[in-house]
Amino acid sequence: MFNLIVKTIIVYLVVIVIMRLMGKKQAGELQPYEFAITLLIAEVASTPMDSPGTPMIYGIAPAVTLLLVYCGISLLTCRSRRLRSVICGRPSILIHNGKLMIDEIRRQGYSLNDLLEQLRAYGETNITDIRYAILETNGSLSVMPYAYKGALTPRDMGVEVEDEALFNPVILDGRIYGSGLKDMGIDRKKLEKLLHTLGCGPIKEIFLFLYSRCGAVFIQDVSGETKSLTLPEGVL
Amino acid sequence: MKKWVVLGLAIVLAAGALWQNIYLRQFSDELCVAADSMARAVENRDEKAAAKAAAELHGAWNTYEPHLGSLVEHDEIDKLYAELLRVENGIYDDNFDELSGDIAQLRYYIAHIADIDSFSIKNIF
Numbered sequence: 001m002f003n004l005i006v007k008t009i010i011v012y013l014v015v016i017v018i019m020r021l022m023g024k025k026q027a028g029e030l031q032p033y034e035f036a037i038t039l040l041i042a043e044v045a046s047t048p049m050d051s052p053g054t055p056m057i058y059g060i061a062p063a064v065t066l067l068l069v070y071c072g073i074s075l076l077t078c079r080s081r082r083l084r085s086v087i088c089g090r091p092s093i094l095i096h097n098g099k100l101m102i103d104e105i106r107r108q109g110y111s112l113n114d115l116l117e118q119l120r121a122y123g124e125t126n127i128t129d130i131r132y133a134i135l136e137t138n139g140s141l142s143v144m145p146y147a148y149k150g151a152l153t154p155r156d157m158g159v160e161v162e163d164e165a166l167f168n169p170v171i172l173d174g175r176i177y178g179s180g181l182k183d184m185g186i187d188r189k190k191l192e193k194l195l196h197t198l199g200c201g202p203i204k205e206i207f208l209f210l211y212s213r214c215g216a217v218f219i220q221d222v223s224g225e226t227k228s229l230t231l232p233e234g235v236l
Numbered sequence: 237m238k239k240w241v242v243l244g245l246a247i248v249l250a251a252g253a254l255w256q257n258i259y260l261r262q263f264s265d266e267l268c269v270a271a272d273s274m275a276r277a278v279e280n281r282d283e284k285a286a287a288k289a290a291a292e293l294h295g296a297w298n299t300y301e302p303h304l305g306s307l308v309e310h311d312e313i314d315k316l317y318a319e320l321l322r323v324e325n326g327i328y329d330d331n332f333d334e335l336s337g338d339i340a341q342l343r344y345y346i347a348h349i350a351d352i353d354s355f356s357i358k359n360i361f
Contacts, residue, residue, distance in 0.1 A: 021238060053310035061252070064245050071242050 095133035264350030
């Protein structure tokens with residue numbers, strides 16, 4: 001039994017390492033060859049766990065081999081467009097200039113219900129407003145409405161706006177987040193003083209403290225009370 | 237960094253597969269030689285030579301056995317070891333009539349271990 005526990009932990013760690021080496025894309029939308037490899041890795045890695053008499057190597061070696069195959073295919077598909085279209089397929093246009101491409105929809109076996117569902121997810125219900133709806137090779141649908149349906153942007157209005165700075169966590173569930181504090185350029189004492197000035201409780205009572213370099217802060221304490229403000233210059 | 241890790245894994249995998257093949261072939265060859273000399277001794281009804289060959293075979297088994305568990309299915313190892321013990325008992329009990337068959341079976345199991353992972357069309361399909 002202990003062997004099985006250790007085997008399971010090792011296999012789990014190996015699969016994590018392999019998925020990390022495959023990159024972040026694995027966690028999101030997958031190309032067909034990525035999907036197949038992910039399924040296979042899960043299957044082969046579990047072999048030593050299923051049968052206690054099977055050496056670990058019977059699970060790890062195929063999993064590592066699949067990783068190498070994945071890296072090889074990724075490299076080849078990056079270099080050759082033709083190979084990429086063979087392995088990953090090509091995007092298909094399902095809606096063009098406000099019209100459904102019936103033949104293409106049938107060829108892809110894409111149900112109209114699914115299509116309408118996806119359009120609703122994009123906030124589009126009227127097909128005539130859509131210039132392009134493209135079924136991507138990873139199975140996701142990209143919807144591009146006509147320009148007149150697009151949202152008005154500050155650029156359209158000729159208004160200059162500043163980019164918002166990224167909010168970094170400074171306190172997470174009552175614990176100071178070192179890099180966030182460093183980003184603020186203060187130490188623990190100064191942070192406690194700042195919280196006191198802002199009328200907040202001690203650090204352990206702060207559930208979330210976010211800070212952006214432009215001086216904006218968001219604070220929520222454990223009781224649920226929130227504060228969102230911009231720190232005046234010179235406070236830090 | 238990632239590229240080097242993947243490259244390292246590829247090298248380890250290839251080297252590991254090669255080492256496994258060599259190790260199992262070496263194990264199989266060494267034990268088959270001992271099994272053959274045991275078979276000859278049994279054929280000649282030479283009890284002493286058969287016991288000596290059995291001890292040699294067991295010694296070789298003890299040398300390889302620690303690594304065998306991480307390379308081969310445990311069922312295969314258990315089957316082989318059980319057969320080895322049966323042959324040894326047969327020699328000590330002077331049960332020479334049935335020994336030839338048992339030794340042939342033992343030899344088959346030993347040779348089979350190296351064949352399981354040898355790179356061949358038969359093993360792939």
